Amino acid sequence: MTQTQNKPRRSPVASSSDPKTPLSRDWRALLGDRTPTPVQAQAIPALLEGRDVITTARTGSGKTLAFLIPAAARGWGLRETRGLRPEVLVVTPTRELAVQIRDVARELGMTAGRITGGITPTQTRREASGKGLIAGTPGRLKDLITRGELSLAGLKYVVLDEADELLSLGFLRDVGDILGAAQRQSQGDLQLAMASATFPAEIRAVAERFMTRPARIDIAPAGETAAPQQDVLGGATGATHVLVNTEATDLLPLAAGQIQEALREPGGCVVVFCRTKFLVKRRAERLSALLDGELVSPLEGNMDQKKRERTMTQLREGESRVLVATDIAGRGIDLPEVRLVIHLDIAATAEDHVHRSGRTARAGRSGTNLVLLIPEQRALWQSIRRRLPDALHPPLTPDEGRIDKAIQEKRGQGRGQGGASAGRGAPQGSRQNSSAGQGQPRGSAGQATPHASRSGSARPQQASGGRASSPRSQDSTPGTGAGRVGPQRPKRRGGR
Template sequence: MTQHTRAPRRASTAPSAASTAPAPTVREWQILLGDRTPTPVQAQAIPALLDGRDVITTARTGSGKTLAFLIPAAARGIGMRQTRGMQPEALVITPTRELAVQIRDVATELGMTAGRITGGITPGQTTREATGKGLITGTPGRLKDLIGRGELRLNNLRYVVLDEADELLSLGFLRDVGDILRHARDQQPQGRSLQIAMASATFPAEIRDVAQRFMHDPARIDVAPTPGADATGDILGGVSTATHLLQHTTKDALLTDAARHTRAALTEPGGCVVLFSRTKHLVKRRAQHLGDLLPGEQVSPLEGNMDQKKRERTMQALRDGQSRILVATDIAGRGIDLPEVRLVIHLDVAATAEDHVHRSGRTARAGRDGTNLILLAPEQRALWQGIRRKLPAALQPPATPEERQIDPEVQEKRGQGRGQGQNQGRASQPGRGGQQPRSAQGSSQGQRQGAPRQGQQASGRSEGRTQRTDTRPQSRQDTPGTGAGRVGPQRPKRRR
């Protein structure tokens, strides 16, 4: 166990004795929980963090990780007082703006002076939000930008949290996170250690590498880990208590089926339904179509191109009950916290098993009931089989025989799209014997030029190349670096 010493802070308006106060007792930190009963991850992580240890928590979404890493800081007085400029004592790095806002709000409820640094707000708003705050939440890109400009200083930093660490990895933030941690470590006064907490629903190998580089002997807290999970492999942490279902459908019936299940889930007042789509374009179209299928319900889209104010209005409408249906990309699978998601519908199969875990974690939170429903079209059966194999048994819906039956027409279309379809319009006429590779076409070019056509219509591209070769002056054909095939540095002519 590593005890972290505490140096006096230059930018503090509270008595310096707070820095030398003994660690809070169990009774003292439980006061910060209020009437809440500690969740398993809170009961294990909070004492370890109060002891000054680095901690890695792997638990399903909705298990109380936010309070698990905020309460130890608040109980020790970290982030509770105002600071000079942007010199926080605690920094929480999140993958999304929504999660940064939510953590800021929870920290404020605990009495911490909290602000956020994210995209979607002006430099002036960022200054007002983050100046004088003991705790700052933010997304990696904006944090790194302000650190590089010298506006955000980490010399007073004592406590860092990587929240949804696996999502930080999947969104390509791993390098930025490493740069921020290196800068924070280098800015520490001599004799003071930087305490780091990592919270995630999954724990892939790349995240373990970050832990090894920047954390010292971290305590591992795995709540309900996947049975039989290999310690050296990816861990899909936690087991959701939701009901998991799969229904076969078609592309044409997809939204009709989704509307029917949504209507049934919302027969009672309160609660909401979250529907996941793979792309922002599908989100917009499907939200509009579902609005037509569900008159009287406000269907809210949420996707990455929305400006920050609109995204915040969307989330507030869902929390206030003005809207009860959210159609979102996977950006909403991480970090959003809605009070009661009764049903999650997967309109498209998730790209990865980790994404599926986080989507599923939107429901059945804080002990509530919930349902995950996969609407599986034939076109996505093969993709779903790959995802299913990587999921814990507790997150898998009952298997059906149809899942493994790949539609021959779909299989044919997939084959054409990958290979045959790329050359479909070139020369696939009857009697030609199928498409040859481009190299083979080139080797038989002379034979085709001298052979009679016999009524066959060559493709436009091959025909054009043949004619140019036959009619081009001999001197140009023999000159290296120019002419046929654009072998040399000659630029291709632009089409007009």
């Protein structure tokens, strides 16, 4: 941990044994019988001292309670308010995360609501009016603040959850406007906390402009020490990390085989990540046909709010055990016992890969993080691998470094088919036609036999034998994003 030493700007919370402070509560009692995680043990006392805090820790490490418990312990957000006038504001990049934070806050006894896209103004007022804590997405929060419907006059505490995403180019202006309005309207000092699994140094520098001498609490992955100015990348360090080299036409049969193996026992679920909304829909349909008896649920930004909430309910109640999603599902969404994460497309950035991987091996459970690598995405994978912490590296395989320039050039030229389906993640001028990411599978899921890493880590059951050698389909399907090589620009996700 790296922490700047300074005197607290605000009055600390008095001991719960002090009879003069009836609103203060023992924060450990709020955890119940749970042992504080490292991030909770360090962040909660700093926040209770009244300090601004930047917390960076891997996914599944308990960051949500780390920033909610100090508010509940101080009595903030516990009582009903008049209208839309919260004491605690939590800003998140996605609707699903806002709903999740609202539910956790309610479990702590806080009056909590949410303000996000996808619900009507009437539903928004019913959901958030009178609530001491409001969790919301930047676009909707800024809109209501600008129109004077959301008052920040009584605000005491602001949290930016998944702060690296909120402070990316797509959200920076909205977040800055929200914080500026909070500072102008609130009475007295405003406490600010930022929490994320990733916090690149350049983004941290921007974040610190909004804060007063923040305490920096960096929980590095096991065996690593993060220097103050280094990028901090947490992740699913307790997972088994595996890379399998395969061909585009074998992606879905191979994924289906791995899903069947992971879900052989009752319970648990699998998350499959795709680069674009188009691919989520197509691949969910194909996997549903391959996985007889399993409900396969898609999740992407174009779905209306009711469908998105129904999908999350089905997953949490065990009705569905397979989620196919864009990176919207990688940011803070908590699902029960994710046994396997599959990357059907390589993530656009190392930060996105970390968040995806963090869906599994949470809260001390085991899990597998599986990268399915086709030749068209090897160059992109190399750029992502270089930026991952050692704990998240799958063992090296001979094929992943073999970059076929002819394939890269062919994918870079495109043939006009992929532009419409490649999605917004591709840079301008480089939306390519790509090979059959979800072409007709040859045989059953169990027939795929790609080459898998064999260096000590446990491997998925289907990932054995030699690499599939059949030729790629001549009738290729556009939209795998296969030719997009190198880091991509941050994606705007406002209004989801």
